[in-house]
Amino acid sequence: MNVLVIAEHNNDEILPATLNAVNAAKQIGTVDLFVIGNDCQDVIDSGNKIEGLNKVLFCNNKVYENPLAENISTLIQSVSKDYTHIFFANTANGKNTAPRLAALLDVMIIPDVIEIIDHNTFKRPIYAGNAIATVRSSDTCKVITVRTTAFEKATFGEKEAAKIEILSSEITNLTKYISSELSKNERPELTAADIVVSGGRGLGSSENFQILEKLADKLGAAMGASRAAVDAGYVPNDWQVGQTGKVVAPDLYIAAGISGAIQHLAGMKDSKVIVAINKDEDAPIFTVSDYGLADDLFKAVPELEKLIK
Amino acid sequence: MKILVPVKRVVDYNVKVRVKNDESGIELDNVKMSMNPFDEIAVEEALRLKEKGIASEVIAISIGVTQVQETIRNALAMGADSGIFVEVNDTLEPLTVAKIIASIAKKENIDLMILGKQAIDDDMNATGQMISALLNWPQATFASKVEITDKTAKVSREVDGGTENIEITLPAIITTDLRLNEPRYASLPNIMKAKKKPINEIKVNDLKIDITQKLEILKVEEPSKREAGIMVKTVEELFDKLQNEAKVI
Ligand SMILES: Cc1cc2nc3c(=O)[nH]c(=O)nc-3n(C[C@H](O)[C@H](O)[C@H](O)COP(=O)(O)OP(=O)(O)OC[C@H]3O[C@@H](n4cnc5c(N)ncnc54)[C@H](O)[C@@H]3O)c2cc1C
Ligand SMILES: Nc1ncnc2c1ncn2[C@@H]1O[C@H](COP(=O)(O)O)[C@@H](O)[C@H]1O
Numbered sequence A: 001m002n003v004l005v006i007a008e009h010n011n012d013e014i015l016p017a018t019l020n021a022v023n024a025a026k027q028i029g030t031v032d033l034f035v036i037g038n039d040c041q042d043v044i045d046s047g048n049k050i051e052g053l054n055k056v057l058f059c060n061n062k063v064y065e066n067p068l069a070e071n072i073s074t075l076i077q078s079v080s081k082d083y084t085h086i087f088f089a090n091t092a093n094g095k096n097t098a099p100r101l102a103a104l105l106d107v108m109i110i111p112d113v114i115e116i117i118d119h120n121t122f123k124r125p126i127y128a129g130n131a132i133a134t135v136r137s138s139d140t141c142k143v144i145t146v147r148t149t150a151f152e153k154a155t156f157g158e159k160e161a162a163k164i165e166i167l168s169s170e171i172t173n174l175t176k177y178i179s180s181e182l183s184k185n186e187r188p189e190l191t192a193a194d195i196v197v198s199g200g201r202g203l204g205s206s207e208n209f210q211i212l213e214k215l216a217d218k219l220g221a222a223m224g225a226s227r228a229a230v231d232a233g234y235v236p237n238d239w240q241v242g243q244t245g246k247v248v249a250p251d252l253y254i255a256a257g258i259s260g261a262i263q264h265l266a267g268m269k270d271s272k273v274i275v276a277i278n279k280d281e282d283a284p285i286f287t288v289s290d291y292g293l294a295d296d297l298f299k300a301v302p303e304l305e306k307l308i309k
Numbered sequence B: 001m002k003i004l005v006p007v008k009r010v011v012d013y014n015v016k017v018r019v020k021n022d023e024s025g026i027e028l029d030n031v032k033m034s035m036n037p038f039d040e041i042a043v044e045e046a047l048r049l050k051e052k053g054i055a056s057e058v059i060a061i062s063i064g065v066t067q068v069q070e071t072i073r074n075a076l077a078m079g080a081d082s083g084i085f086v087e088v089n090d091t092l093e094p095l096t097v098a099k100i101i102a103s104i105a106k107k108e109n110i111d112l113m114i115l116g117k118q119a120i121d122d123d124m125n126a127t128g129q130m131i132s133a134l135l136n137w138p139q140a141t142f143a144s145k146v147e148i149t150d151k152t153a154k155v156s157r158e159v160d161g162g163t164e165n166i167e168i169t170l171p172a173i174i175t176t177d178l179r180l181n182e183p184r185y186a187s188l189p190n191i192m193k194a195k196k197k198p199i200n201e202i203k204v205n206d207l208k209i210d211i212t213q214k215l216e217i218l219k220v221e222e223p224s225k226r227e228a229g230i231m232v233k234t235v236e237e238l239f240d241k242l243q244n245e246a247k248v249i
Helices: A016-026 A041-047 A069-082 A092-104 A209-219 A227-231 A297-307 B037-051 B068-078 B094-107 B127-135 B188-194 B235-245
Strands: A002-006 A030-037 A055-060 A085-089 A109-113 A121-126 A131-137 A142-146 A162-165 A175-182 A195-199 A222-225 A252-256 A273-277 A291-293 B002-006 B009-011 B033-035 B057-064 B082-087 B112-116 B139-149 B152-159 B162-169 B172-176 B199-202 B215-221 B230-232
Touching: A002 A016, A002 A069, A016 A030, A016 A085, A016 A142, A030 A041, A030 A069, A041 A055, A069 A092, A069 B127, A069 B139, A085 A092, A092 A109, A092 A142, A092 B094, A092 B127, A092 B139, A092 B152, A109 A121, A195 A209, A209 A222, A209 A252, A209 A297, A222 A227, A252 A297, A273 A297, A273 B235, A291 B235, A297 B235, B002 B037, B002 B094, B009 B068, B033 B037, B033 B068, B037 B057, B037 B068, B037 B112, B037 B172, B057 B068, B057 B094, B068 B082, B068 B188, B068 B199, B082 B094, B094 B127, B112 B127, B127 B139, B127 B172, B139 B162, B152 B172, B230 B235
Parallel strands: A002 A030, A002 A085, A030 A055, A055 A162, A085 A142, A109 A142, A195 A222, A195 A252, A252 A273, A273 A291, A291 B230, B002 B057, B002 B112, B057 B082, B082 B199, B112 B172, B139 B172
Antiparallel strands: A121 A131, A131 B215, A175 B162, B009 B033, B139 B152, B152 B162
């Protein structure tokens, strides 16, 4: 079995999601990494040192500065015949590109894999994680996105894998990248953080979120939110945790003023320890929490923050 | 400009689903079904483009068992002009759905297709991207803002770190994220009117598409349950548990 893992990076560094995908891929067979980007020599050089890789393919070209699915999918297609499996992390980029590639190859995408049974058989959550499906693929090349929280990260070593340059392929002029507005974030990345502090509609305003942010900063935590908090404009979109937002599984997840709708639980119920602070003692969030505190968050959160050194 | 909106009938998002005892799937008897929430947003966006005079016609399409026609009727009641129903009784996967919709889009001279980013039953998040590949059209997934002028669409997309803005040339595919718009409710007069709007049935056999599943579902099981936790009385107790029992801070 030969597996190709598509690297997730920002042209400066390899993002942690890549390391989860590599480790998942190792369960199948020999793993090559494909770095597609522009001015991304550092990514190639560090990707090269991920433990256990066979080869690193790269295409370092200005047309790949921004990962448009149209261009990336045809480029991956051009090398696909050497592989039995192509793995992506289930990031926004992975979700955008992997199904497009699968259709080009006339295979069915296998999204959001949480467990690899054998090279044909996988487990994936459906219905917001309320059920787990075991699926078997009959395709010759399997295109997969892996749920990063379900796999450990590969580590970096000393040994360097061989590097192979791949030439750019057909470029579309029908889609143009214009700009990005990335939210500035001094905190750890939400999906990779050890601790996540999340707030919901119970916070009431974006100003009030500062009490949670103080707690997060003391803990070195990332900030998350429910959809209701995002929709109300309290916090940016990319903080949303849930079925249709980000999936997180930190060591500690603190939910304050979040009721615990199934769509929210879908994104955090695999966290190791869950703390819920909600003034409604019947809130469904308490059914998944390890430690529940039925109290007013405006009182409890600052108190907790003070106790932490 | 003709807009095609694929709509899927799914278990309503408020229902707590149950796995069947024989682990063959989800219990669907007597369960409330609705239009996939992302597809309501897709219909809404198409209707707004029509109301602005940008689109001339909005067609809703659904593929599946005979009851999916109810979902098409919902779209018609919201304001879509007509529907297309493709009856398939076998289990469908996004690749098959994409092939069916792509072949119909070609015949109907569609200029723009708006889909949900994800169906909340299978959570695939794949069909729009697959149709784009099959038609070799540009794709703008996870859209939170769409502006159309002439033959191009400027789309803001929700990506991991924030928002990305791209420009695509029509014909193209857009998939909706939750924040694109707030879908309308169908008014009673419009529900009545919708009963008279046409739904054209297309036979899947006439499309000459292989509908065998490539990704077979072997088993559907309950997720592992979390062990019940405890309620603490005070913040001090919580702090103590986190520090000394769970050892996470
Ligand atoms: C298709 C679809 C997809 C969705 N995807 C997601 C998703 O990915 N992520 C997500 O989060 N949601 C998602 N949702 C929305 C979800 O259904 C809920 O509406 C949402 O999670 C509710 O957010 P909330 O818990 O913040 O708000 P609410 O349900 O309003 O809960 C607020 C809670 O705060 C508590 N509270 C209020 N004041 C205080 C106080 N002073 N102290 C302590 N507690 C207080 C209340 O008791 C209440 O429990 C989705 C919905 C749909 C239809
Ligand atoms: N059977 C179907 N009939 C019509 N549209 C569908 C069907 N299945 C999926 N779709 C469309 O594709 C989107 C994404 O679905 P999925 O790829 O299954 O997550 C949905 O939001 C619908 O717009």
